[in-house]
Amino acid sequence: MKKWMIGCLIVAAAGTGLIYWFIPASLQVGESLYVKCTFNGVRRTMQNNSWERWWPGAVKSKPYELDGFTFQPDSTSNNALSIRISDAGSAHASTMLLIPYQIDTTIITWGSIVYTGGSPFSKLKAYFHARELKQSLHAAMLAMQRFMGKNENVYGIPVWETKIQDTALAAIKTYYDHYPGTADIYQLVASIEQYVAASGAHTINPPMLNVNQEKGSNQYEAMVAIPTGKLLPGNGTVVPKKMIHSPIAVTEVKGGEATVRWAFAQLQQYVQDTHRMQPVIPYAVLLTDRSRETDTSKWVTRICFPIF
Template sequence: MRKWLVLLLLLILVGFCAFFFLLPPKKYIRQQEQVSFSSKAFSRGLFNEATWQQWWPGEKKDTTTFRYKGNTYSIGKKNLSSLLINICNGNDTLITELLAIPLTADSIELEWVGASRPSNNLFHQLQQSRWVEGLNSDIETLLQKMKTFYTQVDNVYPFKIREVKVVDSTLISTSATVDAYPTPTLVYGLLDKLKAYAKLQGANETGLPMLNITAKTNGNYLARVALPIDKKLPDTDEIQYRWMLGGGNIFVTEVKGGPHTIQQAFTTMDQYANDFNRVAPAIPFQSLVTDRRAEPDTARWITKVYWPVM
């Protein structure tokens, strides 16, 4: 009887030892998600940790620390194409890396990887193993949340950009070069010339006045204005016929504010076109919704910003 008891105890001991040594010393995190979107735009949004609060499904402690299902995620070092993220739960800590790997101009692969530190305690290893299994499931969910959020254009850019078709294709235009930023008085003086010429020629306005201001290298500014009309008119010394491709593609956004806000919108449009590999066949322009001569408060100006693309 004793021999059988000793043999049973030995078998149990051998079993425990075998189980201990067969357990992998490290537990791994590895989750992947492929995204079809501009790789540049997606990465720029993802690496701006201030935006994480907008999609994170759990508690947001600050701009770099978040909680989800009992675990604390802390964003650490930011590399060129990855973020180091520390995950903690009690005494357990896991250093992980979130990589954003561009595959093409319009696709990117997200990969979240990490490995736990091995424990000498068998029971802690078992606990750690269950914890890491749960983390793999949680991280799969978090990657899906990232994908959904950063593939929405309105979440990546500060202005709501739409692509529409060109409607006003027949224009008359004039311009002036000045040594200071063009004032509303100057701009509307040029537009008054166009309106008077259109009326003289029996043409009707079909849309809002257009404006493009270009800073020259010598410190001067070139102000170009245009007026959409319903028929082609002959050129004069000061006024020229201009044409845009009717039905062509054009980006548009509407902004409220003065020159600084409008310039921000142009910068965003440029970035958006570059992110999605679109080329501008013509100069961008403002469409003047508010009569700026009648409204001196620039904070109240409404402007549509257009960026032709192909």
């Protein structure tokens, strides 16, 4: 009997010693992953209180809940977020760091410290608590990675990059004291089409449009160009334009002029976030013939930003 008790005491002492040996006074709990998104895109998404758009838990409002933990974003800085994590019996401060890695890739780390206490029982409890917390952080960050890996979630529009295909254009540039409407634009389109037909050529793709307001004035500069397949000499009013096969950032949207202007701004943000330069002006390709389709909700417009 005494030997059995002594054996139990030895095992208990050894177990306690192992607990103190393997479980320190504090445990670092954290996750790190790569997100296929620009640094500024990730930062805006995380700082604009838009967690409900990607949060994987059932409760998609502050405080956010997941696997028995609640997550309360507290404060933000340029590249860090403070997030309070709590459950029924504990609370922890945590920090999420955003680290630029490549132009289109960001590293996100999220970490916290779990203090284990002084007794072997509190250490064991804290150890399993830390494991559960790590699993929750992992699930949240995977959801974040999937969400931010799609440009339409970050910029509100799908964005892809390709190269300019139509390089020979016939163009007209003119000025208005008002924002040019559909009738104004298609009057220019008709002038180009008439010139192209009279030249024995033909147009090969829909018209391209750029409208720019002169700074400090109410004047608008409008340029309309149509791909012609070959470069024509022009006639004074219609002029030839030669493009090169340069890279372009592209999106397509459906809707009226307000939607198109908003999409221009979003694509401009993408270009800035990827630190690209614009060698020439951006333009819209009018995929829908707006002179025939009066329902603006059916207009489809492709927006192109030449970049390098």
